[in-house]
Amino acid sequence: MTAVLQVALAGGVTGSLYGLLAVGIVLIYRTTGVLNFAYGAIAAVCACFMYVLLTGPRLNFWLALPLALIFAVALGIALERLFARPVLNAPVFTKAIATLALALVLQTVAQQIWPQLAQPEHFPSPFEGHATRIGGLYISAIGVTVLGVTAVVMVALALFLNRTRLGIAMRATADNQPVARLMGVPVGLVFPLVWALSAVVAALTGILFASQQAVIDVQFMDPLLILAFVAAVLGGLESLPGALLGGLIVGLTDSLLALVLAGRHVGALDVSDPGIRAALIFGGFVLVLLLRPQGLFGQAVLRKV
Amino acid sequence: MAAQQTPGSSASAPAPTMARLSRLAWVRGARVLTQGGGATFAVVALVLALLPTLFDGFFGFSAGFQLHRITLIGIFVIAAFAQNILTGYAAQASLGNAAFFGVGGYMLAWLTNDLGKPYWAGILVAVGVAAVVGILVGGPALRISGAYLAIATLGLVFVTVSLLDLWDTTAGRQNYDLSNLPALLTDDHTLYYTILVITVVLLWLGRNLLRSRVGRAWIAIRDSEAAAEAVGVNLARFKLLAFVVSAMLTGLAGALYATWATTASSSMASADQTIAFLTMIIVGGLGSITGSILGAIFVGFLPLLLGQLPSPLTIGSAQIQVSTLTTGIYGMLLLLALVFFPSGLSSLGGRGRALWTRLRSRAGGQP
Numbered sequence: 001m002t003a004v005l006q007v008a009l010a011g012g013v014t015g016s017l018y019g020l021l022a023v024g025i026v027l028i029y030r031t032t033g034v035l036n037f038a039y040g041a042i043a044a045v046c047a048c049f050m051y052v053l054l055t056g057p058r059l060n061f062w063l064a065l066p067l068a069l070i071f072a073v074a075l076g077i078a079l080e081r082l083f084a085r086p087v088l089n090a091p092v093f094t095k096a097i098a099t100l101a102l103a104l105v106l107q108t109v110a111q112q113i114w115p116q117l118a119q120p121e122h123f124p125s126p127f128e129g130h131a132t133r134i135g136g137l138y139i140s141a142i143g144v145t146v147l148g149v150t151a152v153v154m155v156a157l158a159l160f161l162n163r164t165r166l167g168i169a170m171r172a173t174a175d176n177q178p179v180a181r182l183m184g185v186p187v188g189l190v191f192p193l194v195w196a197l198s199a200v201v202a203a204l205t206g207i208l209f210a211s212q213q214a215v216i217d218v219q220f221m222d223p224l225l226i227l228a229f230v231a232a233v234l235g236g237l238e239s240l241p242g243a244l245l246g247g248l249i250v251g252l253t254d255s256l257l258a259l260v261l262a263g264r265h266v267g268a269l270d271v272s273d274p275g276i277r278a279a280l281i282f283g284g285f286v287l288v289l290l291l292r293p294q295g296l297f298g299q300a301v302l303r304k305v
Numbered sequence: 306m307a308a309q310q311t312p313g314s315s316a317s318a319p320a321p322t323m324a325r326l327s328r329l330a331w332v333r334g335a336r337v338l339t340q341g342g343g344a345t346f347a348v349v350a351l352v353l354a355l356l357p358t359l360f361d362g363f364f365g366f367s368a369g370f371q372l373h374r375i376t377l378i379g380i381f382v383i384a385a386f387a388q389n390i391l392t393g394y395a396a397q398a399s400l401g402n403a404a405f406f407g408v409g410g411y412m413l414a415w416l417t418n419d420l421g422k423p424y425w426a427g428i429l430v431a432v433g434v435a436a437v438v439g440i441l442v443g444g445p446a447l448r449i450s451g452a453y454l455a456i457a458t459l460g461l462v463f464v465t466v467s468l469l470d471l472w473d474t475t476a477g478r479q480n481y482d483l484s485n486l487p488a489l490l491t492d493d494h495t496l497y498y499t500i501l502v503i504t505v506v507l508l509w510l511g512r513n514l515l516r517s518r519v520g521r522a523w524i525a526i527r528d529s530e531a532a533a534e535a536v537g538v539n540l541a542r543f544k545l546l547a548f549v550v551s552a553m554l555t556g557l558a559g560a561l562y563a564t565w566a567t568t569a570s571s572s573m574a575s576a577d578q579t580i581a582f583l584t585m586i587i588v589g590g591l592g593s594i595t596g597s598i599l600g601a602i603f604v605g606f607l608p609l610l611l612g613q614l615p616s617p618l619t620i621g622s623a624q625i626q627v628s629t630l631t632t633g634i635y636g637m638l639l640l641l642a643l644v645f646f647p648s649g650l651s652s653l654g655g656r657g658r659a660l661w662t663r664l665r666s667r668a669g670g671q672p
Contacts, residue, residue: 108633
């Protein structure tokens with residue numbers, strides 16, 4: 001029983017990371033229609049910036065964090081200006097391909113600026129090596145931090161989107177851009193804001209994941225990205241709580257599969273390999289999509305012809 | 306037509322038809338050859354046929370090596386055409402073609418190496434297996450579309466890479482080397498001609514397919530799914546067919562790539578490979594055969610051109626390893642193409658002609 005709880009806890013922590021990424025993906029997709037495959041690269045670049053602040057000038061972690069978040073805001077705004085705006089009116093698929101290209105460019109540039117991060121490097125964080133034991137459960141400091149940050153981000157986003165003028169303007173733009181524009185919503189201001197906001201979420205996720213792994217390189221977010229997309233689609237690609245829930249489902253499934261498959265072999269094949277797990281999760285995801293093409297929590301959309 | 310018949314050929318009934326047919330074919334052939342497109346075609350065909358000889362004269366020692374590098378472009382043309390059928394014609398947002406590419410290469414390696422099957426049988430089975438994967442992907446695609454399909458197919462690529470990796474580690478190897486290739490295909494000249502012939506035949510078959518009922522149905526689906534369905538196009542059937550045809554062509558390209566490289570590796574099925582295919586059709590031109598060819602040439606030549614740069618490249622005080630730039634440059638080109646040339650290289654010819662006519666009419670003062 002303790003083993004299952006322990007695994008569920010680990011699943012909840014990685015699930016929160018998937019969920020946070022999914023939330024950022026949904027935030028951009030809903031407002032600008034960009035299916036952002038560069039999201040992992042954005043998170044990685046921000047986390048790499050943090051790493052450079054921590055190791056180069058040897059800044060304190062808590063001093064470097066706000067600087068990394070400011071960097072994320074600047075990166076988000078720059079990407080919106082230079083990248084998202086020129087392709088704003090292209091079809092969804094074209095924009096998705098463009099983000100794949102953007103990911104390559106971001107990673108190449110980051111690798112040229114910080115060549116030391118082409119290989120995995122140790123990521124120092126104050127959470128390292130701290131853990132506690134509650135009733136037989138082993139809980140790491142970074143695990144608690146991930147869960148806490150996820151809760152805070154979700155509450156803050158909900159408050160911002162529902163209670164502030166700017167948040168409501170963002171939701172209006174997401175619902176219907178031309179009408180929002182006619183009602184006096186500064187759409188040109190909302191787009192950079194969405195990108196900045198989601199870049200901040202990306203930076204937080206990247207830094208949390210790097211702290212959890214204690215290892216970082218330019219491409220370290222790639223394995224998370226595709227599962228974050230699975231999470232976002234399970235959540236219906238439109239709803240922020242749905243995205244988080246999708247992330248938790250993916251994370252828990254992954255951990256439970258790892259527990260069930262651990263040490264098992266089929267013939268010469270080691271089924272506890274992460275590749276098999278990814279294939280199983282992905283297969284399940286496609287099955288869910290077949291049964292509910294709009295995702296678990298999405299609503300079917302009527303299309304006008 | 307009847308008035309031009311020679312008196313002798315009207316003696317029996319089938320003869321005039323035959324004569325007419327042969328004359329028609331002849332006239333059409335002559336027209337193709339004399340018109341602008343035809344002349345270009347003849348020159349291109351001649352150059353392609355003589356390329357090995359030209360290379361021998363030009364490169365001397367390294368001719369075989371250079372020819373081998375150029376041969377890759379033929380394989381890329383097949384893969385780009387396959388992606389274009391799926392994305393440019395049938396408008397299916399597939400990011401998963403690299404999976405077919407990898408599966409084709411690995412199947413060929415497995416069949417010829419481990420099972421000791423003959424090479425061409427291996428090719429056929431590899432194409433067949435790719436077709437099955439195509440059905441597995443295309444089936445769900447009937448219910449999933451747009452953004453959801455893009456994510457699902459990209460997921461397929463990630464899963465395929467990790468499964469192929471797992472296969473490699475389980476079997477205790479780095480790459481899957483093809484040690485059992487027919488001796489003929491290890492010769493640079495034969496390999497070049499084989500791939501040239503396969504590519505040309507496939508392009509010709511593909512062109513005919515695109516002009517047939519099937520191709521028209523795909524284009525109708527692309528332009529408006531609802532309208533296509535309303536005029537009686539069976540959406541499920543033709544979408545699935547697009548996936549299967551694309552998977553088979555890409556699988557064949559993958560098998561040929563493994564032959565070319567004499568090894569298959571899991572990176573063949575990576576997201577980077579998918580991006581390379583997409584770069585080809587977007588830089589070249591969506592929904593265009595010429596576009597597929599131009600895009601493949603472009604992407605194929607890029608590493609060769611970058612290889613001409615001094616490495617490490619020194620800009621100011623910074624030293625840059627050129628090889629680490631390749632994927633970033635693909636990405637940058639893809640972005641620039643998407644923003645500035647949404648219809649690709651293949652549209653440049655038309656634009657150039659339009660500009661030329663306009664300039665000429667202005668200079669001559671004639672409309």
